[in-house]
Amino acid sequence: MGRFLSRLFIPQESNNHRALILQPSFLGLFIAIYLLNQSLLQSLTIARPGILGYSSEITADKVWTLTNQERQLQNLPILQYSSVLSESAAAKAKNMFSENYWAHSSPSGKVPWDFFREAGYQYSVAGENLAKDFYDTESLIKAWMNSPTHRANIINDKYQEIGIGVINGVLNGMKTTLVVQHFGTPLDGRVLASTPPSSTVNTVQNFGPVSSIKPINPALISKTLGSIMFLIIIGVLIVDSYITLKNRTSRLTGSSAGHIGFLLIILALLIFSRQGTIF
């Protein structure tokens, strides 16, 4: 066992002066293990939908408050909360769950404006922001504000009203929270000041049966496994380089410096990547 581990991590004559971990067969094994992990996660989403997913503490009132805070920072008037637009935003989120998609247009050809019309909202200008898999409202608003197109919706001075849909459900076998912002200005120019969503009432709805058990985060599993693999490879590359220098061994292999640089960039991306997607 000891000898095998030594061959695995340390370059020596018995492994042709290259740690086994760095040889193509073992790199292929890493890929196979990673693919197996992904297949198991995928199978779980089919066999037990809702077990995997992303928990969230986002509420519509927080989204409304933080959106208006961003507008006030730009000296823009706040967006009035519209219950009609909220109906349309909630209908859009529910449609994404029922048709199982994540986009502005549905597979059946429905576009955002169809939801505005179905809710009975006649608009002169309108817009839509989407988000999923975020844990908290602050990071969600930050993500939207850092995307030029979503930011343009939030700080658009032509919009006077906003509706927010925050719906929990199961999308592609994973439990998640979809957040939809619908912006608009009524065609007749009459802005009705509706009661804003209150933090004292539940502003989050469920679509279909959603278990209250905290789901297992699949991205965290994939990220941890990937990071461990990269750390092992980087560590072995460093040990391999040191021993090769010490023994003055000449070999035909890839560039350790190039490999380490490339893997460090990907590792940094994994470590600093955030949960949540916007569209």
Add this chain to the structure above:
Amino acid sequence: MMTVFREIKKHPQNFIILFILFIGISVLLFIFRFDSHSQRRIVYFTAGLYLAWSLFHHYKRGDLSLSIFIEYLLLALLALLVVVATL
């Protein structure tokens, strides 16, 4: 790490190119830190550049072989798999 530095010293121009590429990619990944769609595209592009650099580097060194290219290809493939699954 000494071998890594020795390797860099031997072919400084190749590693300057790689270093500039990696810095540029890191800056792009930071700019698009809230946009996972763009980050994914940047990683596809990085993997392609990494493979192209490997061909250039080993061709210049005169030791370009299929086994070396497969080593780069497998590392790039592993990186792509992890990024696609995570972002």
